[in-house]
Amino acid sequence: MADIHIEREHTLGLAAARKLAWQWAEQAENEFDMSCTYEEGKKADDVQFTRSGVSGCLHVTENRFVLDAKLGFLLGAFKERIESEIVKNLDTLLAAKKPAAKKAPAKKKAT
Numbered sequence: 767m768a769d770i771h772i773e774r775e776h777t778l779g780l781a782a783a784r785k786l787a788w789q790w791a792e793q794a795e796n797e798f799d800m801s802c803t804y805e806e807g808k809k810a811d812d813v814q815f816t817r818s819g820v821s822g823c824l825h826v827t828e829n830r831f832v833l834d835a836k837l838g839f840l841l842g843a844f845k846e847r848i849e850s851e852i853v854k855n856l857d858t859l860l861a862a863k864k865p866a867a868k869k870a871p872a873k874k875k876a877t
Contacts, residue, residue: 768842
């Protein structure tokens with residue numbers, strides 16, 4: 767069996783991180799035929815996911831995502847590709863949630 771462990775820090779807070787985790791779970795179900803179960807907690811949530819040859823959990827807190835997955839024998843040969851796809855999808859979702867940089871106010875010209 768091959769293991770995948772991915773951690774990402776964020777500054778979203780739990781409410782926004784929860785929304786992002788829901789999006790991730792929906793994407794996993796639609797694109798990868800995963801079966802996902804979402805468990806909300808007071809300080810953290812868990813998204814359990816599974817399909818033939820894969821099982822794991824995305825742990826969500828106010829400042830971190832931690833994904834642990836176990837790949838079965840057949841999918842273990844594709845660990846690097848699977849891991850890079852998960853990283854890409856999670857990073858894309860996180861990038862979309864980053865607040866836009868504030869623009870500096872325009873300076874008045876001296877007359």
